[in-house]
Amino acid sequence: MSGPLEGYRIVDLTSMISGPVATQLLADQGADVIKVEPLTGDLVRYMGSGQDGRTGTFLSSNRNKRSLALDLKSDAGMKVLQRLIGSADVFVQNFRPGTAARMGLGEADVRAIRDDIIYVSISGFGESGLYSKKRVYDPLIQALSGLATIQADRETGRPKMIRTIIPDKLTAMTAAQATTAALLSRAKTGKGQHVKVSMLDAMISFLWPEGLVQLTFPGQEKQISRAQLAQDLVFETSDGYMTVGAVSDSEWQGLCAALGQEQWLEDERFKTPHKRVVNADARLKLTQETLQTRTTSEWLEVLDAHDVPCAPILDRAGLLGHPQVLANQAIEELEDVQIGSYRQPRPAARFSEVDYQPPRIAPRLGEQSEEILGELGYSDEEVSNLRNSGAIGVPAP
Amino acid sequence: MSGPLEGYRIVDLTSMISGPVATQLLADQGADVIKVEPLTGDLVRYMGSGQDGRTGTFLSSNRNKRSLALDLKSDAGMKVLQRLIGSADVFVQNFRPGTAARMGLGEADVRAIRDDIIYVSISGFGESGLYSKKRVYDPLIQALSGLATIQADRETGRPKMIRTIIPDKLTAMTAAQATTAALLSRAKTGKGQHVKVSMLDAMISFLWPEGLVQLTFPGQEKQISRAQLAQDLVFETSDGYMTVGAVSDSEWQGLCAALGQEQWLEDERFKTPHKRVVNADARLKLTQETLQTRTTSEWLEVLDAHDVPCAPILDRAGLLGHPQVLANQAIEELEDVQIGSYRQPRPAARFSEVDYQPPRIAPRLGEQSEEILGELGYSDEEVSNLRNSGAIGVPAP
Numbered sequence: 001m002s003g004p005l006e007g008y009r010i011v012d013l014t015s016m017i018s019g020p021v022a023t024q025l026l027a028d029q030g031a032d033v034i035k036v037e038p039l040t041g042d043l044v045r046y047m048g049s050g051q052d053g054r055t056g057t058f059l060s061s062n063r064n065k066r067s068l069a070l071d072l073k074s075d076a077g078m079k080v081l082q083r084l085i086g087s088a089d090v091f092v093q094n095f096r097p098g099t100a101a102r103m104g105l106g107e108a109d110v111r112a113i114r115d116d117i118i119y120v121s122i123s124g125f126g127e128s129g130l131y132s133k134k135r136v137y138d139p140l141i142q143a144l145s146g147l148a149t150i151q152a153d154r155e156t157g158r159p160k161m162i163r164t165i166i167p168d169k170l171t172a173m174t175a176a177q178a179t180t181a182a183l184l185s186r187a188k189t190g191k192g193q194h195v196k197v198s199m200l201d202a203m204i205s206f207l208w209p210e211g212l213v214q215l216t217f218p219g220q221e222k223q224i225s226r227a228q229l230a231q232d233l234v235f236e237t238s239d240g241y242m243t244v245g246a247v248s249d250s251e252w253q254g255l256c257a258a259l260g261q262e263q264w265l266e267d268e269r270f271k272t273p274h275k276r277v278v279n280a281d282a283r284l285k286l287t288q289e290t291l292q293t294r295t296t297s298e299w300l301e302v303l304d305a306h307d308v309p310c311a312p313i314l315d316r317a318g319l320l321g322h323p324q325v326l327a328n329q330a331i332e333e334l335e336d337v338q339i340g341s342y343r344q345p346r347p348a349a350r351f352s353e354v355d356y357q358p359p360r361i362a363p364r365l366g367e368q369s370e371e372i373l374g375e376l377g378y379s380d381e382e383v384s385n386l387r388n389s390g391a392i393g394v395p396a397p
Numbered sequence: 398m399s400g401p402l403e404g405y406r407i408v409d410l411t412s413m414i415s416g417p418v419a420t421q422l423l424a425d426q427g428a429d430v431i432k433v434e435p436l437t438g439d440l441v442r443y444m445g446s447g448q449d450g451r452t453g454t455f456l457s458s459n460r461n462k463r464s465l466a467l468d469l470k471s472d473a474g475m476k477v478l479q480r481l482i483g484s485a486d487v488f489v490q491n492f493r494p495g496t497a498a499r500m501g502l503g504e505a506d507v508r509a510i511r512d513d514i515i516y517v518s519i520s521g522f523g524e525s526g527l528y529s530k531k532r533v534y535d536p537l538i539q540a541l542s543g544l545a546t547i548q549a550d551r552e553t554g555r556p557k558m559i560r561t562i563i564p565d566k567l568t569a570m571t572a573a574q575a576t577t578a579a580l581l582s583r584a585k586t587g588k589g590q591h592v593k594v595s596m597l598d599a600m601i602s603f604l605w606p607e608g609l610v611q612l613t614f615p616g617q618e619k620q621i622s623r624a625q626l627a628q629d630l631v632f633e634t635s636d637g638y639m640t641v642g643a644v645s646d647s648e649w650q651g652l653c654a655a656l657g658q659e660q661w662l663e664d665e666r667f668k669t670p671h672k673r674v675v676n677a678d679a680r681l682k683l684t685q686e687t688l689q690t691r692t693t694s695e696w697l698e699v700l701d702a703h704d705v706p707c708a709p710i711l712d713r714a715g716l717l718g719h720p721q722v723l724a725n726q727a728i729e730e731l732e733d734v735q736i737g738s739y740r741q742p743r744p745a746a747r748f749s750e751v752d753y754q755p756p757r758i759a760p761r762l763g764e765q766s767e768e769i770l771g772e773l774g775y776s777d778e779e780v781s782n783l784r785n786s787g788a789i790g791v792p793a794p
Binding site: 025159 | 401403445446454456523527529532537545546561562584585588592594598599609610612614638704710712714721722730738740742745746748751
């Protein structure tokens with residue numbers, strides 16, 4: 001089996017990140033994802049360096065997909081898309097709310113062609129309300145969802161953004177799961193449905209369990225102290241940075257022994273887990289003073305021997321060679337005739353019944369336009385006419 | 398329909414966050430999730446303030462589940478679990494690798510009872526390799542995956558942790574999607590399988606599209622500049638903080654007009670999107686100087702009028718009353734006889750075929766022990782014996 005989603009066809013009108021990362025996850029799991037692009041291509045093809053309209057970000061948001069370049073402003077292009085929809089299980093779009101309907105691709109239009117389709121809409125802020133028509137970028141959702149405040153500078157209180165686009169990609173995960181659930185439901189009931197996910201809702205729901213938990217009990221919004229895990233457990237050693245955490249009594253005993261600081265066990269400030277939270281500043285300062293006297297690898301060895309949770313803080317390059325990353329085969333080295341050598345993360349979920357194959361590289365713009373039209377029953381002559389009229393796009397020879 | 402996962406039973410042996418948040422998402426979608434807890438309960442019941450072993454974090458990681466408290470060290474308790482497994486579609490555990498097998502709950506043991514079960518293993522670092530037996534906390538994965546380095550202080554280079562447990566919760570999303578995909582596959586093939594997800598793999602795969610994209614092309618690891626979205630687009634106004642982004646030419650023109658700074662359009666440093674990236678520091682400094690002269694709401698109004706992406710930076714309390722959050726009904730106010738008023742985020746994915754019901758509150762420890770045993774065919778007398786012998790736990794009257 002090529003993956004648990006083998007046999008399902010997804011017509012993917014999305015661009016940028018939130019949609020493409022969602023459908024890539026489904027493509028990695030065996031779905032036949034057809035990326036329908038305008039003749040100019042998904043903008044991500046041109047943001048950053050790369051060859052052939054394939055930047056690093058494009059490669060890791062669109063692998064295992066096929067590209068069909070279509071001029072949807074032409075009748076002929078729209079007819080191709082409609083025929084494609086007739087063959088599909090899922091239709092996904094992340095236009096601003098209202099846009100798909102104006103294009104003739106609203107839920108009713110699509111369902112008229114394929115009654116049992118799963119129609120997926122990904123939006124920034126939701127489908128109605130004051131913000132629904134606003135343009136969205138990831139930082140706007142970091143701002144609105146409370147994430148930027150959670151990360152605020154402790155001393156100045158100034159909010160901070162996270163330097164990776166959590167809302168975009170988390171929305172992708174949410175949409176991928178919901179799409180899979182809707183397919184599972186259809187397998188039982190035979191009915192398709194409309195699945196809606198907004199980036200704002202996805203982030204609020206994701207942050208809540210500890211990031212927004214203070215809002216749980218009305219009237220107690222300010223009383224609940226931040227979670228212990230919120231502490232910045234970054235320590236400088238004599239040659240770099242590492243992290244170490246000791247929550248339970250046994251871990252704390254292990255830490256004191258490993259660091260050769262058994263006298264901390266007698267310190268009244270650190271006698272219980274609760275006291276260690278209350279006196280966290282003093283505890284972390286002492287820990288830091290000790291850790292900076294030796295190298296990261298020396299500390300990791302002795303902390304591991306005492307079963308204390310610890311890890312080096314790796315930069316991007318350090319990640320490549322780390323023994324656990326290698327043991328997991330988490331990063332694959334791949335070859336492509338055009339692109340040459342490139343690396344991709346291996347999909348995180350591993351399925352025992354799947355005979356894992358390395359991914360097919362993300363497509364050039366329109367790379368499978370002719371192949372897909374052939375599958376839909378267009379004759380060579382029809383394909384040639386569509387290409388010559390500019391209704392479909394194909395790569396330059 | 399109560400949700401797309403209606404009719405599926407999940408036996409949930411997980412504790413803490415990565416497992417419970419995964420199964421909660423499936424419970425929110427209608428699955429019958431039975432949380433099997435030791436007689437002492439999931440530790441999260443006691444981390445933080447709350448009533449009845451139900452902290453804010455517990456409430457938002459375990460809603461819509463039922464609790465069965467079992468002593469798995471007793472033969473009688475283990476027999477109850479085995480009978481329960483016989484009725485289940487999914488078995489999920491997040492013990493350290495090797496532990497489940499030692500308990501007699503490895504994949505082979507569970508599959509011997511129920512041949513077509515989906516067996517899900519969530520680990521910190523993977524199932525083999527040097528780190529596989531190490532204890533894990535969320536910051537360790539932030540350290541190992543490169544996330545702490547991505548967030549490093551720009552001036553000192555010191556790594557920084559994110560103050561919300563991204564790896565734990567992202568792993569939950571990954572596991573929930575993979576579990577759903579395995580159920581979908583089984584609906585077609587009739588076969589169960591083993592699904593494995595590690596926090597480390599989940600984070601590497603999640604970060605990659607732009608956070609680790611620099612690793613894509615061997616030999617170019619250092620050349621690719623960080624993504625534009627990585628800029629910290631936090632601006633101080635006369636009464637708070639806001640964010641605003643202007644990437645395209647039209648957005649930049651809108652920004653200059655909204656801010657009354659049309660002369661920036663003539664500035665050579667800002668003439669193209671590329672030049673605006675190269676001269677980001679100067680551009681953001683000028684933007685900041687202008688924005689601090691008026692209030693957030695004044696700026697939002699004029700920026701919206703020019704269709705420039707913008708948003709206030711909300712703190713947790715600001716989130717509760719924001720009109721878009723209200724329009725989305727993203728946060729529900731609920732009532733419980735024991736707990737009183739409490740709030741929960743509404744699940745982000747909305748399904749048109751689902752008649753949405755507010756969640757059932759997270760259970761007290763063992764709250765449904767007797768009910769579940771009854772469903773499994775135990776007589777009242779057998780239940781009573783199991784309770785009296787301490788093999789099952791029930792709440793205090």
